[in-house]
Amino acid sequence: MNTDTKIFCGCANKFGEAPNSLTCPVCLGLPGSLPVVNERALEYAVKVGLALNCTVNPFVKFDRKNYFYPDCPKAYQISQYDLPICRNGYVTIEETGGPKIIRINRAHLEEDAGKLIHDDAHNCSLVDYNRTGTPLMEIVSEPDIRSAQEAYDYLQTLKLTLKYLNVSDCDMEKGSLRCDANVSIRRKGDKKFGIKTEIKNMNSFKAVKAGLEHEIQRHRTVIALGQTITQETRLWDEARGVTVPMRSKEEAHDYRYFPEPDLVPFVLEESAIESIRRSLPELPAQKHQRLMDQYQLSDYDAGILVQDPDLAGFFEECTRHYKDTKKICNWIIGPLLKELNERKVAMAGIRLKPQDLTALMVKVDEAVLSNLAGKNVLQFIIDTGKSVDTIIEEKGLAQVSDDGTLEQLVREVITEHANIADQIRGGKESAIGFLVGQAMRKTRGKANPKKIGEIIKKALTP
Amino acid sequence: MISKNDVEYVAALARIHLQGDEVSRLTHDLEQILEYINKLNTLDVSKIEPTSHVLPLKNVHRADKVRPSLTQQEALKISVQQQDGFFKVPKVIE
Numbered sequence: 001m002n003t004d005t006k007i008f009c010g011c012a013n014k015f016g017e018a019p020n021s022l023t024c025p026v027c028l029g030l031p032g033s034l035p036v037v038n039e040r041a042l043e044y045a046v047k048v049g050l051a052l053n054c055t056v057n058p059f060v061k062f063d064r065k066n067y068f069y070p071d072c073p074k075a076y077q078i079s080q081y082d083l084p085i086c087r088n089g090y091v092t093i094e095e096t097g098g099p100k101i102i103r104i105n106r107a108h109l110e111e112d113a114g115k116l117i118h119d120d121a122h123n124c125s126l127v128d129y130n131r132t133g134t135p136l137m138e139i140v141s142e143p144d145i146r147s148a149q150e151a152y153d154y155l156q157t158l159k160l161t162l163k164y165l166n167v168s169d170c171d172m173e174k175g176s177l178r179c180d181a182n183v184s185i186r187r188k189g190d191k192k193f194g195i196k197t198e199i200k201n202m203n204s205f206k207a208v209k210a211g212l213e214h215e216i217q218r219h220r221t222v223i224a225l226g227q228t229i230t231q232e233t234r235l236w237d238e239a240r241g242v243t244v245p246m247r248s249k250e251e252a253h254d255y256r257y258f259p260e261p262d263l264v265p266f267v268l269e270e271s272a273i274e275s276i277r278r279s280l281p282e283l284p285a286q287k288h289q290r291l292m293d294q295y296q297l298s299d300y301d302a303g304i305l306v307q308d309p310d311l312a313g314f315f316e317e318c319t320r321h322y323k324d325t326k327k328i329c330n331w332i333i334g335p336l337l338k339e340l341n342e343r344k345v346a347m348a349g350i351r352l353k354p355q356d357l358t359a360l361m362v363k364v365d366e367a368v369l370s371n372l373a374g375k376n377v378l379q380f381i382i383d384t385g386k387s388v389d390t391i392i393e394e395k396g397l398a399q400v401s402d403d404g405t406l407e408q409l410v411r412e413v414i415t416e417h418a419n420i421a422d423q424i425r426g427g428k429e430s431a432i433g434f435l436v437g438q439a440m441r442k443t444r445g446k447a448n449p450k451k452i453g454e455i456i457k458k459a460l461t462p
Numbered sequence: 463m464i465s466k467n468d469v470e471y472v473a474a475l476a477r478i479h480l481q482g483d484e485v486s487r488l489t490h491d492l493e494q495i496l497e498y499i500n501k502l503n504t505l506d507v508s509k510i511e512p513t514s515h516v517l518p519l520k521n522v523h524r525a526d527k528v529r530p531s532l533t534q535q536e537a538l539k540i541s542v543q544q545q546d547g548f549f550k551v552p553k554v555i556e
Binding site: 003024025030042061070116119124127128129254256265266 | 477514515516517519521523524526527529530531532533537538540546547548549550551552553554
């Protein structure tokens with residue numbers, strides 16, 4: 001979760017700082033220190049629960065999960081065992097056959113462990129406790145997912161919901177979204193699930209899909225050979241594209257949970273839960289539907305816009321300055337998204353005001369800019385933050401529609417591509433496009449392509 | 463019934479190394495303790511809320527406000543071994 005501080009102490013909850021520079025006696029588990037719950041972590045957990053259609057348990061208590069491992073300085077993790085803060089929810093995913101419900105069994109609040117780096121050269125492990133005590137929510141789904149694709153879609157939907165709630169940056173590379181998956185297969189018609197394996201170490205959305213596809217196939221092969229699956233935890237080996245059994249201590253699963261004596265329980269008043277419910281933002285599915293209803297966008301277009309709440313917000317702001325909503329959407333999911341993808345940033349990562357885009361669209365409508373030049377201008381606006389007018393003037397990008405200039409240009413193109421010109425004279429009108437392209441190229445997109453086409457046609461056809 | 467195996471298993475989980483007659487002695491002790499605690503099972507507690515904490519307190523929390531952390535040097539002072547700002551421990555394999 002992206003709270004400012006850790007769940008049980010005031011250390012900053014930040015990624016990428018110098019190792020062991022964000023610790024205190026509480027998160028280092030020093031004797032005599034006592035945890036105190038971060039109220040925002042609790043609020044975020046309730047938010048997540050409500051957004052995932054869960055029942056929020058008004059009685060919140062924490063439990064100790066005991067294990068020895070160097071990433072856990074107290075030798076126990078404070079977690080929730082029998083009374084998770086959220087229960088019985090669901091997420092709706094969009095599949096080709098229509099919407100599908102994936103039920104959520106529970107979601108509970110706990111503290112993250114430290115980060116271990118294995119140093120083979122020195123035959124040791126190095127521990128960074130900065131992450132220790134980061135508020136973490138574990139969301140457990142019911143076995144409703146039937147394919148790697150559905151698992152992928154479920155995760156994407158979950159991630160988007162969490163992003164809308166602004167409770168986490170959901171960055172898998174930073175480890176702020178992690179996923180373990182249980183896989184089992186059964187014969188068609190069987191009621192009982194087969195023996196399961198748990199897959200860990202899938203560190204990207206792509207890895208989740210690839211890892212699960214591989215594991216499902218491995219189960220098929222083992223069973224087809226008449227052998228049985230061993231219930232175990234396996235690690236996804238990204239480089240080799242296989243899962244391998246994880247070496248672990250046999251008693252690893254006996255955590256001896258008991259109620260955490262250092263934390264008193266919480267009782268959430270119904271009114272407090274309701275006030276959090278009222279504060280929930282519009283969630284992706286609601287926004288999706290509203291964009292379609294309010295702006296007559298297609299299912300596909302609205303679906304793209306909601307992937308980034310800032311992008312959807314940008315679109316809505318644009319509609320206040322420009323009438324044709326479909327056209328705005330086309331500019332956003334076309335040229336604008338291309339610019340974002342090339343820069344590998346989200347909408348929040350660039351400085352582009354809605355009025356910049358709509359002013360640009362007006363210039364294209366007025367034929368001051370060709371479509372192509374418009375796309376270039378968009379790029380310059382994003383790079384420099386300058387206005388459309390300034391860039392057109394500085395770059396000399398205004399579209400050339402003046403007849404004399406264009407006729408001169410066409411004469412040059414015809415001379416340079418005499419054979420093509422001959423083909424057109426011979427009746428092959430489809431080749432006109434090629435010459436238009438050449439003229440556009442010579443002017444770096446500044447010529448008015450419609451007019452160029454007309455002039456070429458006039459010059460070469462009877 | 464507590465067996466020697468139970469004691470050895472719990473000792474292993476808690477990283478307690480037992481020697482000599484400690485296992486049999488503790489098996490006996492643990493058996494007695496459980497027997498004593500089991501008296502509670504004779505009481506009817508069906509109408510009593512489980513006690514999750516003995517203090518009559520609830521809703522103790524703090525604002526999400528950053529407080530100074532220890533410096534890296536201060537934190538590492540308690541380490542047995544350190545390397546490049548990290549706590550250094552015997553190699554563990556996942």
